[in-house]
Amino acid sequence: MARPSAAATRPRLNRHRVLTAAAALADRIGIEALSMRRLAQELDVVPMALYKHVANKEQLLDGMVELLVAEIDPPATGVDWRTAIRLRVLSARRVLLRHPWGRSVLESRTSRTPAVLGYIDSVIGTFRTGGFSDELTHHVMHALGSRMWGFTQELFDEPAGPDASGADGSGADEDASPEVQQAMLQALAEHFPNIAATVLTATHDDGTVVARGCDDQAEFEFALDLMLDGFERLRATGWSPRVGH
Amino acid sequence: MARPSAAATRPRLNRHRVLTAAAALADRIGIEALSMRRLAQELDVVPMALYKHVANKEQLLDGMVELLVAEIDPPATGVDWRTAIRLRVLSARRVLLRHPWGRSVLESRTSRTPAVLGYIDSVIGTFRTGGFSDELTHHVMHALGSRMWGFTQELFDEPAGPDASGADGSGADEDASPEVQQAMLQALAEHFPNIAATVLTATHDDGTVVARGCDDQAEFEFALDLMLDGFERLRATGWSPRVGH
DNA sequence: GCATCAGGTGTACGGCGTACACCCACCGGT
DNA sequence: ACCGGTGGGTGTACGCCGTACACCTGATGC
Structure with missing residues (x-):
């Protein structure tokens, strides 16, 4: 009992500590199990304490997206637009594979946070300096869509989620x-x-x-390359609106 | 007081009535506001009554997806694969525009329900009879991804949701x-x-x-056609695995 | 005329996000 | 040495949510 209470030793909270803890917790228990209460417990704190650092759960999720975006490699320099985009997208994909919650959070968010806008802006920049007209860039970004984050709706695949391969350690689909x-x-x-x-x-x-x-990775790259090839064809032939087929 | 109670006049519930009521309610109030309790109230029934017709909320959502899929036009006959796919996908898109909740429910579901599998199967069938090898069909379906449902992650667009243009009637983003x-x-x-x-x-x-x-519709068709063109190129040149670019 | 049972009810539990009032340790100024 | 302010952690409470479980009831088949 001479031990000081947990509250005494525990370092002070701040926004960053809250966000990283949330991300780590989501990695472990899955995004759907991440609640303000669970996170507070993880940080050894009463739930309402979190609200001194994030306005509400929405902003917590926005903050987690910030962390995510920060993990994406900066754009490669000295390469053509195609490889620059390819590398960037595949880097984003690696990030989302590390943090399976990223995809659903990204999808759920309307996401006009500066971090997200910054990423989008720099992807657009790569197209523009790569010789795409503003108009074509616009269309091409729409076509790329969520693939710019390194994921696509995979229609066949598993429930997944971190708990699937969790406690029992089996995780395999083939227990039959x-x-x-x-x-x-x-x-x-x-x-x-x-x-x-x-x-x-x-x-x-x-x-x-x-x-x-x-092979999900192969499938992703197949589709990505298909799009990039299409983009290049449009760019090279000087595509402009109203001249489509 | 001679009037019989609501319970007396109310027609009996059944699975279908529950599902259609849920769909209609989601159309009105948005999917995030759709709860078992709210739906029960809509049907003039106590919440637990719903559980006599659907096992739980998950199955309710699955059932709603069934309704959705049923609204998609059957595949066109007597046309080439490209227009068949194009028409089908655009039909799916019209369905999802009618029911804005469809997209998020579809995304949230791991969705191996027969209705969904049936739709996927028939889209695959269109490719196969259109001259795509099984292998190429597989890749092409992955590339199509969620676009087969007529939507893509739109990165710029609005919060949307039915409540956005709801009670106050303004709804426009340009109230500034x-x-x-x-x-x-x-x-x-x-x-x-x-x-x-x-x-x-x-x-x-x-x-x-x-x-x-x-113009979201134009953007969607732009991207769709880009993919379909890519698919056709691969098909026509007899693409096979390990002979990629 | 009675048993059966599908369908509707009532109550309750444990979770969630978060509003609001509080308290307290630390700080700079006097 | 005191003291008022303030930022961060606390406690309690509210209104939602999904749903387990025991119960009742009115129609149906024998």
């Missing part, structure tokens, strides 16, 4: 026996033959059919 | 005086010159600068 899996695939093929066809590889030697591993 | 707007644009240009450049048109005769109206 091979036979059961096989049966499920069979059923899938019956009702949704086209999905089955594109999601499955050909039959193996042993006659079984297996799900093709789906 | 022209001078104030002008000042805000000036400030924007100062901090984010690239955003300003692509978002603003040239100066008017009178020297003022105005925000370019941003």
